[in-house]
Amino acid sequence: MTDPQLGVDSVDQQMFLLDGHEVAFRPGDTNLADARRGGHYIPHLSWHPDLGAHGSCRLCTVRVNGRSAAACAMQAVAGLDVQSNTEELNVQRKTLLQMLFVEGNHFCPSCEKSGNCRLQATAYDLGMLSPHFEEFYPDRPVDASHPDLLLDLNRCILCGLCVRASQLLDGKHVFAIGGHGTQSHLLVDSPSGQLKDSAVAASDHAVDSCPVGVILHKRRGFVVPIGQRRFDLKPVSQQVEEDSP
Amino acid sequence: MKPMTAGFEALLERHHRQPDRLVQILRELQAQQHWLPRASLMAVADALRLPLAHVEGVVGFYRFLHCQPVGAYRVLFSDNITDRMQGSEALMQGLCALLRVEPKVVRADGRVSVAVTSCIGLGDQGPSALINHHRVVTRLTPGRIQQMAELIEHQVPVDAWPEEWQQVDDQIRLADVLLGPQPAPGDGIVAALARGPQAMLDELKRSKLRGRGGAGYATATKWQQCRETHAPMRYVVCNADEGEPGTFKDRVLLNRYAETVFEGMTIAALVVGAQRGLMYLRGEYRYLLDALEGVLARRRRQGWLGVAVQGHAGFDFDIDIHVGAGAYVCGEESALIESLEGKRGTPRIRPPFPVERGYLDQPTTVNNVETFCAVVQIAVHGGAWWAGIGTPQSTGTKIHSVSGDCDRPGLYEYPLGTRIGRILEDCGAHDTQAVQVGGPSGVCLSASEFGRRIGFEDVPTAGAFMVFSRARDMFDVACNFAQFFAHESCGFCTPCRVGTELVVRRLDKIKRGYGSSEDIQVLYELDKLMHGTTHCGLGAAACNPLHDTIAKFRPAYERHLQSLHFAPGFDMDAELSQARRATGRDDRGAHLETLA
Numbered sequence: 059m060t061d062p063q064l065g066v067d068s069v070d071q072q073m074f075l076l077d078g079h080e081v082a083f084r085p086g087d088t089n090l091a092d093a094r095r096g097g098h099y100i101p102h103l104s105w106h107p108d109l110g111a112h113g114s115c116r117l118c119t120v121r122v123n124g125r126s127a128a129a130c131a132m133q134a135v136a137g138l139d140v141q142s143n144t145e146e147l148n149v150q151r152k153t154l155l156q157m158l159f160v161e162g163n164h165f166c167p168s169c170e171k172s173g174n175c176r177l178q179a180t181a182y183d184l185g186m187l188s189p190h191f192e193e194f195y196p197d198r199p200v201d202a203s204h205p206d207l208l209l210d211l212n213r214c215i216l217c218g219l220c221v222r223a224s225q226l227l228d229g230k231h232v233f234a235i236g237g238h239g240t241q242s243h244l245l246v247d248s249p250s251g252q253l254k255d256s257a258v259a260a261s262d263h264a265v266d267s268c269p270v271g272v273i274l275h276k277r278r279g280f281v282v283p284i285g286q287r288r289f290d291l292k293p294v295s296q297q298v299e300e301d302s303p
Numbered sequence: 304m305k306p307m308t309a310g311f312e313a314l315l316e317r318h319h320r321q322p323d324r325l326v327q328i329l330r331e332l333q334a335q336q337h338w339l340p341r342a343s344l345m346a347v348a349d350a351l352r353l354p355l356a357h358v359e360g361v362v363g364f365y366r367f368l369h370c371q372p373v374g375a376y377r378v379l380f381s382d383n384i385t386d387r388m389q390g391s392e393a394l395m396q397g398l399c400a401l402l403r404v405e406p407k408v409v410r411a412d413g414r415v416s417v418a419v420t421s422c423i424g425l426g427d428q429g430p431s432a433l434i435n436h437h438r439v440v441t442r443l444t445p446g447r448i449q450q451m452a453e454l455i456e457h458q459v460p461v462d463a464w465p466e467e468w469q470q471v472d473d474q475i476r477l478a479d480v481l482l483g484p485q486p487a488p489g490d491g492i493v494a495a496l497a498r499g500p501q502a503m504l505d506e507l508k509r510s511k512l513r514g515r516g517g518a519g520y521a522t523a524t525k526w527q528q529c530r531e532t533h534a535p536m537r538y539v540v541c542n543a544d545e546g547e548p549g550t551f552k553d554r555v556l557l558n559r560y561a562e563t564v565f566e567g568m569t570i571a572a573l574v575v576g577a578q579r580g581l582m583y584l585r586g587e588y589r590y591l592l593d594a595l596e597g598v599l600a601r602r603r604r605q606g607w608l609g610v611a612v613q614g615h616a617g618f619d620f621d622i623d624i625h626v627g628a629g630a631y632v633c634g635e636e637s638a639l640i641e642s643l644e645g646k647r648g649t650p651r652i653r654p655p656f657p658v659e660r661g662y663l664d665q666p667t668t669v670n671n672v673e674t675f676c677a678v679v680q681i682a683v684h685g686g687a688w689w690a691g692i693g694t695p696q697s698t699g700t701k702i703h704s705v706s707g708d709c710d711r712p713g714l715y716e717y718p719l720g721t722r723i724g725r726i727l728e729d730c731g732a733h734d735t736q737a738v739q740v741g742g743p744s745g746v747c748l749s750a751s752e753f754g755r756r757i758g759f760e761d762v763p764t765a766g767a768f769m770v771f772s773r774a775r776d777m778f779d780v781a782c783n784f785a786q787f788f789a790h791e792s793c794g795f796c797t798p799c800r801v802g803t804e805l806v807v808r809r810l811d812k813i814k815r816g817y818g819s820s821e822d823i824q825v826l827y828e829l830d831k832l833m834h835g836t837t838h839c840g841l842g843a844a845a846c847n848p849l850h851d852t853i854a855k856f857r858p859a860y861e862r863h864l865q866s867l868h869f870a871p872g873f874d875m876d877a878e879l880s881q882a883r884r885a886t887g888r889d890d891r892g893a894h895l896e897t898l899a
Contacts, residue, residue, distance in 0.1 A: 113652055114796050116836045126835040131652040153832050157801035191805055191825075192872060216794070234356035235647070235794075236363040238630075240804045242794030245363075247356035249345065 074138035076100075083134040090118050090129040093142075099295040100142050101151050101180050103158075103269055104217035105130040109226060112218055115158075117151050117180065118142075148184055155181045156190045161240065163195065163212035164270075170279035171271030173287025177215060178270075179294035194240070201246070203254035207265060208274045214244050215270055224264035232258045244272070310335060315350050322351045323663070325361055325645030329368055330586070330628055334437070337377075338369040364647040364793070366420065366629035367436045367586045374409050374416035376455045379433040383422035383548040384783040385706045385769055391430035394443050395419065401452035415455050421631055421787055422548035423587040426706030426769070427474050427713045434461050436629075437589050440468045469590070473555045474713030477729060479700045480692070481556075481676050482716045488562045489607055491679035495570045496615060498682075504530070504574050507678065509686030511698045516542055516634070516671035517741065517765035518840075522678070525668055528658040529575040532666040537577040539568050539620075540662065540669040542639060544585040546631040547742035548787060549767030552702040553672040555714055557584075557591050560676060561598040565622060567675025569607065570682050572620040575668055580622035583639050586629045595624055631791035632841050636669040637661075638793070649795045650839035673702060673766070693719035697758035705730045707770035715768075723762065724753040732770045737777060737856070742767035743784035744844030747777075747851035777856040778863055781848050782810045788845035799842025802833045806849060812872050818864045823853060 071082040076098055083092040088111055093100050104115035113131040120129045121141040166172050201209035224232040236245040248255035265273050314331055318324035333339050339362055348355040362368045380395045399417050404410040407418045425431040428441040438461050454464055475482050495503045507523040514520045545553040568580045599622055602608045612618045625643055627633055633642045637651035640662050661667025677699055681689045690698045697719035706712045710731025727735055738748045741764040755762050789803035806829055809822050830846035837843045876895045883893050891897035
């Protein structure tokens, strides 16, 4: 997704500091959006440049003037001193990733999203070597009802990107979040609750917004061989400009 | 979907088919038919023009809305630590045995289901239970349980159960200004109108009143921010979602002094320029609703609410009551507003704060029940008078809900700055080991800290005061609070959703006798992580009791540890039992401990 204003320089740009680098910001934009525009990577899973602030994964938590804040939900002011790429914050991020891994059923070797998965790529990038915590092994359903799409909730990280993409980009309401606590889960808007009876189309933005392997196109799982996929080629932290799922 | 009945149509009409009334519509519909089958959700979605998944998502969020069958009788035992200390667990087991039903499972004939729920605000007269999300039974005893089982078996309607069971006492043990004689209805409004909005705000500033809900934000600042916005509508919201376990002061204020609470809301409306007020009454307090509606009707008749309040042209204000549906997180003001709008009670990103963009995106001031009561006192007696009570930083009085190990549980009101020890002496606490001030998200104080004082500069509190004698295991207290937070996590953000569950699992591991000091280290890590990364205060506070109890009562944890080194989460020797059976061996070499 292109940003028409990317690279346009205004004379009196306001700046804040991100890990000691000066970053220009647009009033009203979030820290994470500003950072991305300036080519700086802040880890994130539940944020997308076209889908506004959400703040659920908490991976983008940064330190601002000694306090914690989610970069995706915070607006910059001139002179703000933001720390993101620090040992302490990266350890914290690794723990958040481990939480997401044990909460769902993530078996990377058998997942067709492997190499294109932002969860996996971020875990590699931050050096996560083990799940650390006990696995929850939740019992979650797979919905294979749709002719062209597969919905595997085992891998859902509740980022809400598909919910927002369906509403904001597709003008539909195909997805919603249900339940609470660890029982939170993705819902499909249809009388049967199944994808085949919903308004989804394989071409929907919502389908491609999934950062993990929940919403998948059928029969295209291995069109690009493992090893040649997006995050196989370059770590996620070095793909800031292409930052869209 | 076709509308189901005439009753359903009337219900929709009563709520003007407004999507923001969704939680109310679902609550009332469920009250008619026990639970909400998918066909009901489809009918509601259709009538309100909402996506079905949205309606389903809302139902799934609230603990008191059910899209799976529940019993015709739903008995929910209050599960705060103080209820457990009064024997609630054994009573619940007793009822389940008598009714031949498993906890959380509907009996095969659909007659009854029994489960636990978070504190229902009756800690001073427990153990207590909530029946059909509407009635309460206080002071449960084995005798009452026996009788309750019989009433359920004979299908006696809850309304016909013994009246004394539903008796809820105010138990005001020590009254100061807020719990003492109230100004006559209207006195506060008359005083505020005589001053005018700006002068009333100035009076509030002079009083230095800070919010009584826990966060302690200056009330005058909040109202001024709301007043200074430019917007077509402004709202005053009373947060009566008293969910912090061990707190029950608002229940008493609403039961006894509702006039004062509504009067405080009306003064707020005058100051901020609001036309509409909303009271968010927690679902557990549903039994107070009819009386509260009665007070509102009376105030309308007397001209204290409605068009041109007391003949003041342009001062139009009225109040609606919204009943919650079982979600602690809705006590957080932005989650409360989401819930008022008929959505899942997920806290919003802040800023913008509700004073800028709140209910229906309009400026909204959300204040606690007790805060509104204080406002009326300040309107009548003046800000300087209020500021003369308490300490310079913490003015006025505070009501404490005292429960746990003491002779005289109930409400105690003191000027801020009062010593913890003084409260313990007054309530008749003996041999006290610890006090949990402000509920699970507050602070746990050990005996060496009883000289500390209640107040924003030392021990702030939202009102809970739970006393634990030396006979109590503080590890059990920590376990109960951890279960509470895991149960009440909204599930939105990773650290709270997963973290609260991981804490429960670790504590459970220790409790089962498989704990090691490594587990305590992991608990420390989780505490640190959740303090810095969660979306709202619930997750940030979720590890407070853990942190305090490990730091102050570490021996209580170590007593449960199997080893001070690593221990696995399962019994390895037991895991070998199948292999022993298969090989027919049971000698020393087939057991881990005796393996040479």
